[in-house]
Amino acid sequence: EAGVTQFPSHSVIEKGQTVTLRCDPISGHDNLYWYRRVMGKEIKFLLHFVKESKQDESGMPNNRFLAERTGGTYSTLKVQPAELEDSGVYFCASSQVKGRLSEQYFGPGTRLTVT
């Protein structure tokens, strides 16, 4: 079974440009989460999808960030326009609905550098 995949693995863009990150969750996982780790700080939650619906987007920093999950499969996170403080590692995670543990499986992350 394939794990959570993220694309690209690295992205270097200039301030003001647009970047779109993609996450493909594990097949059959309805829950999809985006997290971000800014250098030296804790990993922070951005938002949570259940299928194609946004369950919780309380962690989205501002309206420059737009997340979508069309059809309840893969998700994209667009940053437009990017700012220097958006640099960090963006993680995607997915989990099944059922099960006591419902462990969140993480992707390898996308390292975003805004210059």
Place this chain on the structure above:
Amino acid sequence: AQKITQTQPGMFVQEKEAVTLDCTYDTSDPSYGLFWYKQPSSGEMIFLIYQGSYDQQNATEGRYSLNFQKARKSANLVISASQLGDSAMYFCAMRHGFQKLVFGTGTRLLVSP
């Protein structure tokens, strides 16, 4: 508010020794789950161990065990017989239901030969 505190920014241990990584948490919800993740230098997040708030026994997974002290709100990770490959960042996290994970700031563990 939910909060995870990891007070050890860095820990050193010799190969084959045991090490304890500290984690305390704060929540007013009686139902929660506690997780430990490992992040090696390659960057991926690897799930290690889980403890549910109603679990009577401490969780164990191979060389990993979770010292769960509910009254003290602590969930320390114990790694026995450390290996060089255990060198990594370790994150403690908490979750309620299917909600978001709340992470601590992490502890960097360095295992020396």
